[in-house]
Amino acid sequence: MITLSCPLRMSMKMPSSFCHSQFCTSSSNLAGRILAPIMVQALDFSNNFFLGTPIIRNPNYNFHQNEIWVLRRNRQARGMVGGRVTTTANEGIQTDSTTLTSLVSVDPPRGTRDFPPEDMRLRSWLFQHFREVSRLFAFEEIDFPVLESEELFVRKAGEEITQQLYNFEDKGGRRVALRPELTPSLARLVLQKGKSLSLPLKWFAIGQCWRYERMTRGRRREHYQWNMDIIGISGVEAEAELLSAIVTFFTRLGITASDVGIKISNRKVLQAVLARYSIPDESFAAVCVIVDKIEKLPRSEIENELAALQVPSDAIDGILQALTLKSLDDLEDLLGAESGAVAELKQLFALADGYGFSDWLNFDASVVRGLAYYTGTVFEAFDRERKLRAICGGGRYDQLLSTYGGADTPACGFGFGDAVIIELLKERNLMPELGHVVDDVVLALEDHLKAPAAMVAAHLRNAGRVVDLVLETKRLKWVFKHTERLHAKRLVLLGATEWNRGTLRVKDLITREESDVTLDDLLT
Numbered sequence: 001m002i003t004l005s006c007p008l009r010m011s012m013k014m015p016s017s018f019c020h021s022q023f024c025t026s027s028s029n030l031a032g033r034i035l036a037p038i039m040v041q042a043l044d045f046s047n048n049f050f051l052g053t054p055i056i057r058n059p060n061y062n063f064h065q066n067e068i069w070v071l072r073r074n075r076q077a078r079g080m081v082g083g084r085v086t087t088t089a090n091e092g093i094q095t096d097s098t099t100l101t102s103l104v105s106v107d108p109p110r111g112t113r114d115f116p117p118e119d120m121r122l123r124s125w126l127f128q129h130f131r132e133v134s135r136l137f138a139f140e141e142i143d144f145p146v147l148e149s150e151e152l153f154v155r156k157a158g159e160e161i162t163q164q165l166y167n168f169e170d171k172g173g174r175r176v177a178l179r180p181e182l183t184p185s186l187a188r189l190v191l192q193k194g195k196s197l198s199l200p201l202k203w204f205a206i207g208q209c210w211r212y213e214r215m216t217r218g219r220r221r222e223h224y225q226w227n228m229d230i231i232g233i234s235g236v237e238a239e240a241e242l243l244s245a246i247v248t249f250f251t252r253l254g255i256t257a258s259d260v261g262i263k264i265s266n267r268k269v270l271q272a273v274l275a276r277y278s279i280p281d282e283s284f285a286a287v288c289v290i291v292d293k294i295e296k297l298p299r300s301e302i303e304n305e306l307a308a309l310q311v312p313s314d315a316i317d318g319i320l321q322a323l324t325l326k327s328l329d330d331l332e333d334l335l336g337a338e339s340g341a342v343a344e345l346k347q348l349f350a351l352a353d354g355y356g357f358s359d360w361l362n363f364d365a366s367v368v369r370g371l372a373y374y375t376g377t378v379f380e381a382f383d384r385e386r387k388l389r390a391i392c393g394g395g396r397y398d399q400l401l402s403t404y405g406g407a408d409t410p411a412c413g414f415g416f417g418d419a420v421i422i423e424l425l426k427e428r429n430l431m432p433e434l435g436h437v438v439d440d441v442v443l444a445l446e447d448h449l450k451a452p453a454a455m456v457a458a459h460l461r462n463a464g465r466v467v468d469l470v471l472e473t474k475r476l477k478w479v480f481k482h483t484e485r486l487h488a489k490r491l492v493l494l495g496a497t498e499w500n501r502g503t504l505r506v507k508d509l510i511t512r513e514e515s516d517v518t519l520d521d522l523l524t
Contacts, residue, residue, distance in 0.1 A: 109221075110215075110221070111212075111215050111220050111221025111222065112220065112221060112222045113220065113222070117436065118434070121434040121436070122422070122431075122432070122434060123224070123418065125432055125434055126418055126421070126422070127206055127224075127226075129249060129252055129253065130204075130206055130226040130249070130416070131204075131206070132252075133245055133248050133249045133252065134204040134226075134228060134245070136245075136248065137202070137228070137241065137244075137245050137248075138202060139202045139203060139204040139228055140202065140203055140204070141203070141204055141205065141206075142186070142189065142203045142204070142205050143205055143206075143207060144179070144182065144185035144186070144188075144189060144205070144207065145179075145185075146178055146179055146207070146208060146210075147176050147177070147178060147179075148176065148177060148178075148179050148184070148185055148188075149174070149175070149176060149177075150165065150167045150175040150176055150177040151175070152177075152184045152185070152188060152404075153165060153177055153179070153180060153181075153184055160213070160289075160370060161180050161181065161211065161370075161371065164180060164211040164212045164213045165177045165178075165180060165211075165212070166178040166180075166210045166211075166212055178209075178210035179207070179209055179210065180209055180210060180211045181209055181225070181371075181415060182205050182207050182209065182225060182227045182415065183227065183229070183371075183373075183397070183400070183413060183415070184400075184404075186203065186205070186227070186229055186413070187400050187401050187404055187406075187411075188404065190231060190401060190406075190409070191401060191404055191405070191406045199231060199232030199409075200230055200231060200232035200233045200238075201229070201230065201231040201232060202228075202229075202230055203228075203229055203231070204226065204227060204228045204229070205226075205227045206224060206225070206226050206227075207224065207225060207227075208222055208223070208224050208225075209222065209223055209224070209225050210222050216389070217388065217389075217423060219389065219419065219420075220419055223417045223418055223419050224417070224418040225415045225416065225417050225418070226415070226416040226417075226418075227413055227414065227415050227416070228242055228245055228413055228414060229411065229412070229413030229414075230242065230411065230412055230413065231409060231410075231411045232409065232410060232411070233410055233412075234398070234410035235347075236344050236347050236348045236351065236376075236377060237351065238396075238410075238412050239348055239377045239379070239395075239396065239412050240348055240351035240352060240355060242394065242412060242413065242414055243262060243352065243355075243357065243360075243361075243379065244355045244357060246262065246381060246392060246414065246416070247262075247355075247357040247360055249416075250381075253421075253425065253430060254428070254430045255424070255425075255428065255430065257357075257359045257360045258384065259383070259384060259424070259428055260360070260381055260382065260383060260384060260391065260424070261360060261361070261362050261381070261382055261384050262360050262361050262362065262379055262380070262381045262382075263362050263363075263364040263366075263367045263379060263380055263381075263382060264345065264348065264349075264361050264362065264363055264364065264367065264377070264378075264379045265345075265363065265364055265365050265366070265367040265368065265377075265378055265379070266341040266344055266345055266376055266377050266378065267288065267368060267374050267375055267376055267377075267378055267395070267396075268339075268340050268341035268344070268376060269322065269325075269331065269335070269341045269365055270284075270287065270288060270291070270319070270322070270323075270365075270368055271284060271341075272335050272339060272341060273318055273319055273322045274287065274315070274319070276318065277311075277312065277314065277315035277318060277319075279311060279315060283309055283310075283311070285372035285373075286309055286372075287306065287309065287311065287319070288368045288369070288370075288372065288374070289370055289372060290302060290305045290306055290309070291306075291319065291320075291323060291366070291368055292368050292369060292370040293305075293370075294320075294323060294366055295366070299320065302320070303316050303320075306319070322334060322365055323365050323366040324365070324366070325363075325365040326362070326363060326364060326365070327363060328342065328345055328346060328349070328363050331345070331363070331365065344376065344377065345363065345377075348377065349361060349363075367379065367380055369393055369394075369395055373397045373399065373400040373403065374395040374396060374397055375396055375397055375398045375399055376395065376396035376398065376412075377395050377396045377412065378393075378394075378395035378396075379393060379394060379395060379414075380392065380393035380394075381393070383424055383427070385427070387427060388420050388423055388424060388427070389420060390420070391416070391417075391420045391421055391424060392414055392415060392416035392417065392420075392421075393414060393415065394412065394413050394414025394415060395412060395414075396410075396411070396412040397411050397412065397413070398410050398411060435487050436486055436487065437466060437487065438466050438467070438468050438486040438487065438488040438489070439460070439465040439466045439467060439488070439489050439490065440457075440460055440465055440466070440467045440468070440488065440489065440490045440491075440492050441467075441468045441469075441470065441479065441482065441483050441486065441488045441490070441491050441492065442456050442457045442460070442467060442468070442469045442470065442492045442494070443470045443474070443479050443491065443492070443493055443494065444470075444494045445493055445494060445495045445496070446494075446495070446496055447473060448496075449494045449495075449496065449499060452494055452499060453469060453470075453494050454469065456492060456494065456504065456519065456522070457469040459519060459522070459523075460492075460522065460523070463523050465523075468482075468486060468488065470482070479491070483509055488509055489508070489509055489510060490506055490507065490508055490509060491506070491507040491509060492504055492505075492506055492522070493505040493506075493507070498516055501516075502518060502519075503516040503517060503518055504516065504517055504518075504519065504522060506522065
């Protein structure tokens with residue numbers, strides 16, 4: 001083997017029969033036409049070869065990440081020889097013995113995920129728990145388009161989410177966006193149905209959301225989100241019901257109050273503080289968006305952003321001081337017993353006692369949530385070890401429907417993403433073991449028994465058993481390894497002798513016992 005270097009400080013290993021001059025000297029040969037062969041390091045191929053073929057890259061081509069060019073040898077070619085290059089319709093480059101072919105990227109777009117079977121099993125397991133908890137609380141499932149009108153999500157309060165949209169103009173000239181959250185779509189649906197709906201509504205959805213944001217642990221540019229929403233209830237009884245659903249979900253997964261806490265506050269706390277300093281109501285949403293960053297940014301940056309909204313320095317000090325409160329008694333001392341925020345929070349904690357989950361709750365005045373439409377109670381679940389970002393969050397949004405042209409309607413809900421909860425389960429060693437479950441593997445030992453084998457498989461499937469029918473003629477050694485990979489419980493064999501007697505050979509793969517049974521007895 002020899003090593004060829006290229007101008008971009010990359011190299012590839014070539015068999016010694018590949019002459020340097022063949023690649024790098026003449027403008028009439030392959031290298032002369034593509035400047036220099038550049039080794040693609042993105043994919044981990046043994047010895048920088050793909051099926052015994054060197055992988056090279058065209059520096060004149062605008063590549064995406066992990067896009068590769070593979071120099072494929074013509075099957076009739078006996079060796080690598082020079083030759084004039086002919087361009088082809090498939091954008092490859094051909095010589096008399098080689099073809100240069102462009103392959104697409106093998107990675108999903110940055111920040112997104114594939115779901116191979118093992119990951120899909122985990123996702124399905126998680127969604128099953130989302131749906132089961134929603135069913136226990138008598139919620140009905142809904143869904144919306146992933147693609148929505150851009151105006152549904154563009155608001156004026158400076159929320160991060162409006163700068164993180166995947167938005168574009170479609171071929172009809174309409175401004176659209178991939179939904180970054182589900183609540184505005186819910187509001188649109190409620191307005192669309194109008195008076196045909198009977199309140200209260202208890203709806204849930206599980207949908208994919210898209211945000212172009214900086215990726216960290218538990219944060220991607222796409223994620224699935226479980227939302228539960230109650231429309232038409234003005235009291236904190238609705239928030240208590242939602243919080244109970246969240247706690248029920250955690251409990252089902254083996255997560256306890258020592259693992260996770262839920263911080264509770266009320267937007268009316270901050271509203272009352274702003275009123276003390278005569279801050280205009282139109283600044284309220286923007287102030288909430290800023291102070292929501294209090295755990296992410298230095299205090300000086302928070303102060304600067306508030307000052308940019310023309311908030312006086314004494315008001316900034318008062319706001320930041322109020323956000324440090326951690327007990328309802330201290331809040332009552334600040335706002336007075338007659339405060340609506342204090343009354344609602346006390347009632348919510350009393351309801352939590354009734355449900356039996358008050359040990360999960362912590363009052364924390366710094367919780368305001370970053371979305372401008374919240375109007376009352378706000379909450380978010382957090383990892384008590386502080387290793388992860390917020391697990392879920394939500395609150396009351398009584399004025400959201402009116403921003404889209406409807407009437408103010410009491411509403412509250414939460415969003416629960418699929419990414420952080422998986423990280424938490426990993427941290428607590430609570431990840432489930434979710435193997436591919438197969439009850440029976442059915443095999444015809446001879447070709448003329450394939451039709452009867454299909455009949456046996458159909459018979460078992462009609463009875464609700466999970467059956468893998470071996471579709472090709474395979475040796476028993478392969479079949480036994482196959483059953484191990486599938487963790488199958490039984491192997492059902494159709495042999496000519498047994499079938500002529502009206503029986504099947506069944507091997508119990510757990511007890512390792514074998515027996516001949518009739519088709520009717522196969523289900524007993």
